[in-house]
Structure formats: structure tokens, C-alpha cells
Amino acid sequence: MALHFSKYLKQKMGYLGMINLRSWSCCFYQKQPYLSRRFESFKADKQLGSLHNGGDPQVMNFPGGIVKFTPELKFLSDTPEERIHCYRVLDDSGQPVSSNFVQIDKDIAVKMYKDMVTLQTMDTIFYDAQRQGRISFYVTAIGEEAINIGSAAALGMDDLVFPQYREAGVLLWRGFTLQDFANQCFGNKGDNGKGRQMPAHYGSNKHNYITIASTVATQIPHAVGAAYSLKMDGREACTITYFGDGGTSTGDFHAGLNFAAVMEAPVILFCRNNGWAISTPVSDQFRSDGIVVRGQAYGVRSIRVDGNDALAVFTAVHVARKMAISECRPVLIEALTYRAGHHSTSDDSSKYRPIEEIEWWRATQDPVARFRKWLEGQGWWTTPSEIELRDHARREVLHAIQVAETVEKPSLKEIFTDVYDVPPSNLCDQEKSLRKTVERHPQDYPHFLF
Numbered sequence: 440m441a442l443h444f445s446k447y448l449k450q451k452m453g454y455l456g457m458i459n460l461r462s463w464s465c466c467f468y469q470k471q472p473y474l475s476r477r478f479e480s481f482k483a484d485k486q487l488g489s490l491h492n493g494g495d496p497q498v499m500n501f502p503g504g505i506v507k508f509t510p511e512l513k514f515l516s517d518t519p520e521e522r523i524h525c526y527r528v529l530d531d532s533g534q535p536v537s538s539n540f541v542q543i544d545k546d547i548a549v550k551m552y553k554d555m556v557t558l559q560t561m562d563t564i565f566y567d568a569q570r571q572g573r574i575s576f577y578v579t580a581i582g583e584e585a586i587n588i589g590s591a592a593a594l595g596m597d598d599l600v601f602p603q604y605r606e607a608g609v610l611l612w613r614g615f616t617l618q619d620f621a622n623q624c625f626g627n628k629g630d631n632g633k634g635r636q637m638p639a640h641y642g643s644n645k646h647n648y649i650t651i652a653s654t655v656a657t658q659i660p661h662a663v664g665a666a667y668s669l670k671m672d673g674r675e676a677c678t679i680t681y682f683g684d685g686g687t688s689t690g691d692f693h694a695g696l697n698f699a700a701v702m703e704a705p706v707i708l709f710c711r712n713n714g715w716a717i718s719t720p721v722s723d724q725f726r727s728d729g730i731v732v733r734g735q736a737y738g739v740r741s742i743r744v745d746g747n748d749a750l751a752v753f754t755a756v757h758v759a760r761k762m763a764i765s766e767c768r769p770v771l772i773e774a775l776t777y778r779a780g781h782h783s784t785s786d787d788s789s790k791y792r793p794i795e796e797i798e799w800w801r802a803t804q805d806p807v808a809r810f811r812k813w814l815e816g817q818g819w820w821t822t823p824s825e826i827e828l829r830d831h832a833r834r835e836v837l838h839a840i841q842v843a844e845t846v847e848k849p850s851l852k853e854i855f856t857d858v859y860d861v862p863p864s865n866l867c868d869q870e871k872s873l874r875k876t877v878e879r880h881p882q883d884y885p886h887f888l889f
């Protein structure tokens with residue numbers, strides 16, 4: 440993406456000597472006639488206005504825009520009088536509370552539900568596979584199935600996804616098979632990443648899903664830059680990036696939001712506020728009213744939604760996507776939810792939060808059960824279809840694991856390929872040293888192929 444973008448700029452810069460700036464900017468924006476600067480005073484021909492107040496002594500045209508004066512010495516409050524409301528469509532029992540949502544047809548709704556159940560099943564079985572020592576690591580999306588599938592269903596396949604690590608469901612929705620997931624987790628020859636990543640760090644070119652890097656929030660600037668590139672190319676697509684509440688304490692989050700706002704990048708910034716960043720509760724993470732209020736501070740349109748309500752998530756992303764693409768602007772979504780599982784297989788959350796809290800969320804706020812009730816209310820789902828789906832999903836996941844276990848690992852030489860055209864000498868030395876180690880201790884490396 441970055442390469443493509445710099446090539447594009449070079450081409451444009453090359454032409455600059457031949458055309459005037461006005462026609463350059465016309466060709467630049469021709470596919471987005473709706474583009475306009477939101478801060479008038481940035482325009483060069485308006486700069487004169489900043490030298491006076493247009494005859495009104497109560498205002499001043501500062502470089503960032505016109506500001507009114509006040510004799511009142513008033514600090515902005517640190518807490519709002521009321522917290523930002525949370526958009527919801529379905530109540531806890533799956534009943535619509537209003538008709539203010541984007542209608543979805545039966546086929547899509549049923550696929551959404553099937554994928555939510557498949558994700559839940561995959562998570563449960565893969566988690567157990569780690570406990571049995573068959574894979575080394577796993578991270579579940581338990582409790583966040585509506586966020587995963589509701590958002591994925593509202594996107595176009597050309598939209599690029601920049602995930603954190605709890606969004607395997609987006610990839611599932613796009614057609615990554617259970618066998619693909621299992622191959623990655625077992626790091627076998629069928630893994631796109633050639634076994635170089637930790638389990639559950641998926642990536643797929645084919646599905647426009649950028650490979651997961653669990654260095655928290657690094658994906659945010661990437662998504663913003665890629666969105667900017669899509670805009671430059673006049674593409675009818677946006678990017679979406681997911682991150683947790685913990686991710687918002689990084690510099691990357693703030694740099695990303697600011698860049699997206701200023702450069703008017705068509706990106707959906709999707710925060711999964713699940714209450715916890717491993718053992719850090721949100722009360723130790725920030726003092727603001729969550730994440731949604733930060734959007735306005737950066738000049739980004741924002742909404743807070745119920746992350747356990749698949750219809751609310753679908754609707755918010757559907758509308759955000761339209762705004763991002765047609766108006767060329769970023770949109771921030773804060774989805775309130777709860778991480779109903781442990782952080783990962785390396786965690787035991789009962790050590791830092793009450794079991795009753797986890798059980799309450801699982802029992803009363805399960806997004807899968809809520810969406811099922813709505814489907815049943817529509818007459819689109821029955822108990823026999825539920826039994827068949829769960830049985831089918833379970834058998835498919837177990838089969839995928841059994842197959843993945845028997846597929847051989849990528850050869851050892853693959854560790855050293857795909858980065859350098861001609862590997863540097865230190866890498867060649869490392870390869871020699873690794874080969875010697877494996878030869879000396881074959882019992883410790885039974886799966887290595889030379």
C-alpha cells in the first residue's frame with residue numbers, strides 16, 4: 440500500500456511542472472466532487488480575513504477558525520453532565536426497542552447468526568486444544584461475537600480490515616475456512632504465514648484482512664494511511680480498524696485519529712470497549728466518558744453503540760461506512776461490551792475480577808442468544824435448526840483440527856525467506872547455527888523439515 444502511494448505521489452509530482460495547481464487539485468478530487476474543507480480559514484484566499492474581525496469585536500478569526508470572545512472565566516468541565524447515550528436496537532430479550540435500524544434480509548440475518556455460533560464454537564474448541572497442549576496459544580472473542588459479525592456484515596469486501604487480535608469473526612464472515620483457521624493455529628504448510636506467527640495471528644490477502652500484529656494499536660496508523668491512499672485513488676472503499684479500550688492509551692491511537700481527521704481519511708475506527716485490558720480495568724485506563732468523547736476532540740464524527748446487539752452494530756457500521764466513503768471522513772465507533780473470556784490462554788481472569796461479574800455477563804448479555812431471540816421472533820429460526828447448526832459447527836471444527844495436525848510443517852529454510860532478496864551475512868550465520876542445533880537435538884525438533 441505504502442509503495443503504491445509513493446509511486447502515485449511521484450507521478451503526480453512529475454506532472455506539477457506542466458500543469459497549474461488548480462487543475463492538479465481538480466484531477467485529484469475529480470472523483471469526489473463532494474470534498475470540501477471544513478475549516479474555511481485554511482484557504483489561502485481567506486487568510487486576509489484573519490487580519491480583522493469583519494467589524495464584530497466579539498469574534499476573532501484565529502488561524503484555526505472564528506472564535507467568539509466571552510468575559511466569563513469558565514473552564515470546561517472534566518465530566519459531562521450526562522454520559523453519552525448508547526445506541527441500541529434490541530433489548531436484553533431480543534425485542535426491537537424501535538424501528539430505527541437498517542433492515543437486513545433473511546439470508547444475511549441467518550448467515551450472521553450461523554457465523555456467530557461458528558465463531559463461538561471455534562473459540563471454545565480451539566481454547567480447549569491449547570489446554571490439551573495441541574497448540575501453544577489462543578485468544579477468543581467470547582462475548583464479542585456481535586461486534587465481529589455485525590460489523591463484518593455491514594462492510595464491503597473491498598474494504599480493508601486492520602484488526603487487533605480479537606476479530607477472527609470478521610475473517611470468518613469473509614470466507615476464511617475453519618481449515619484455514621486451524622492451519623494457521625497449527626503453523627502447518629497450509630498457513631498463509633508459513634508458521635512464522637503465533638497462533639491466532641491470521642492474515643489473508645484474498646480477504647483484504649491485514650495480518651494481525653498483537654503489538655497493541657500499531658494497526659491504527661496503518662489503517663488511516665491506507666484509507667488516505669484509497670481516497671487518493673478515488674476508490675469506493677474504506678478501511679476499518681479494530682482496537683480495544685487499552686489500545687486507546689497508546690500514542691498510535693491519538694496520532695491516528697488526528698491524522699485521519701486532518702487528512703479526511705475514509706476510515707472506520709472501531710473501538711471494542713470490553714472493560715478490561717488484560718488485568719487493567721477501564722477505571723485505571725482513562726477518566727473520560729469512555730472513548731466516544733475523544734472523537735469530537737479530534738474533529739471525528741462518533742457514536743457509542745451496544746456491542747452486544749448485532750443489529751445496532753450492523754446499523755452503526757453500515758451508516759459509518761456510507762459517511763466515510765461518500766463524505767471522505769473518518770468515523771469513530773465505541774462499542775460497549777464485556778470480555779467474557781480470559782484475555783488469552785496466558786491469562787486467568789478470576790485472579791483479578793469476580794467470577795460473578797463474568798457469569799452475569801455470560802448469562803444475561805450473551806450477544807449470540809440475543810440475536811437468536813430476534814431471529815426466532817422474525818420466524819427465521821427454530822429449535823431443530825439450532826440443534827443442527829451447533830452439531831454441524833462442532834463436527835467441522837474438530838475435523839479441521841484433526842486435519843491440521845497431520846499436515847507437515849513448512850521447511851526450516853522458510854524462516855529465512857521473504858524479507859531479503861539476498862539475505863545478509865548475519866541471517867546466513869543464524870540459519871547455519873539453527874541447522875546445527877536442530878541436527879544436534881533431533882528429539883527436540885521432531886517436526887522440522889530441512
Ligand SMILES: Cc1ncc(C[n+]2csc(CCOP(=O)(O)OP(=O)(O)O)c2C)c(N)n1
Binds near residue numbers: 655656684685686715
Ligand atoms: C504495544 C504493546 N504494549 C503492550 C502489549 C501487551 N498487551 C497485549 S494485549 C494488552 C491489552 C490490550 O487491551 P485492549 O486494547 O483493551 O484489548 P482487549 O484485549 O481487551 O481486546 C496488552 C497491554 C502489547 N501487545 N503491545
Ligand SMILES: [Mg+2]
Binds near residue numbers: 685712713714715717
Ligand atoms: Mg479491552
